[in-house]
Amino acid sequence: MRDALVQQARAARTPTAQIAAALGVSTGTLARRFAPARLSRRLAAALHAATGPATDFGPTSASHSPSASATEEPGRLLAMALGELVYGTSFSGRAIARRAGVDPSYLSRMLSGERRPSWEKTERVTRACQGDVETIRALWEAAVRADSTRAAGGEARATLWGLLRGLHLSAGRPNPQVIERRSAGRVRGDDATALLRRELRPWPVVSAFVATLGGSPAEAMPLWSEAERQPAPERKEPSA
Numbered sequence: 001m002r003d004a005l006v007q008q009a010r011a012a013r014t015p016t017a018q019i020a021a022a023l024g025v026s027t028g029t030l031a032r033r034f035a036p037a038r039l040s041r042r043l044a045a046a047l048h049a050a051t052g053p054a055t056d057f058g059p060t061s062a063s064h065s066p067s068a069s070a071t072e073e074p075g076r077l078l079a080m081a082l083g084e085l086v087y088g089t090s091f092s093g094r095a096i097a098r099r100a101g102v103d104p105s106y107l108s109r110m111l112s113g114e115r116r117p118s119w120e121k122t123e124r125v126t127r128a129c130q131g132d133v134e135t136i137r138a139l140w141e142a143a144v145r146a147d148s149t150r151a152a153g154g155e156a157r158a159t160l161w162g163l164l165r166g167l168h169l170s171a172g173r174p175n176p177q178v179i180e181r182r183s184a185g186r187v188r189g190d191d192a193t194a195l196l197r198r199e200l201r202p203w204p205v206v207s208a209f210v211a212t213l214g215g216s217p218a219e220a221m222p223l224w225s226e227a228e229r230q231p232a233p234e235r236k237e238p239s240a
Helices: 002-011 016-023 027-033 036-051 068-087 093-100 104-112 119-128 133-170 176-182 189-196 203-212 217-228
Strands: none
Touching (some): 068 104, 068 119, 068 133, 093 119, 104 119, 119 133, 133 203, 176 189
């Protein structure tokens, strides 16, 4: 919590003496305890606790799938770490951007988390701040890995919905009650309605739905598995 507060205070250009007073420490203690390199290491440790050690760039296995909040965490931690580096120097953000060879507005979006920078740009900013490249690299890789996982889940959902819609159309667009009857009750009418509205259901229901409409559950299984690991996108209510 203190790390975030210090980062926010530095981002707001709060004087060092004022930050130290708010924390009840001397300016020297503040400089030692909240030095950019130390903060980066603490952020890396927090990332490790939230997501586990890095493995590869693909989606995590089902038994170790991170929660939605944990999946979003790496990108936020990366932005915070970069912010600590930039605001912990004696240079202005514009000067750091010039030294790193990036546009100041792009650097601002990097620090706010709006942009996921390439490693080349991330490394240049880190070196311009004399930061710990190895630690920032670990944070960057975790953020990219989380982005990849979210993207894979979104593509799997889109493909799964396309498959279910296609089967429904090829079967003559039976209504939910007919699907329930044809499936011998394995797919309830409300579950059929939910699937046709792109609302995910447990695998036994999806498998029975696919089989009832003449499809192959084996084809749908990997799509459902990948989609199920990801949080459902928010449904926007129609405006009045």
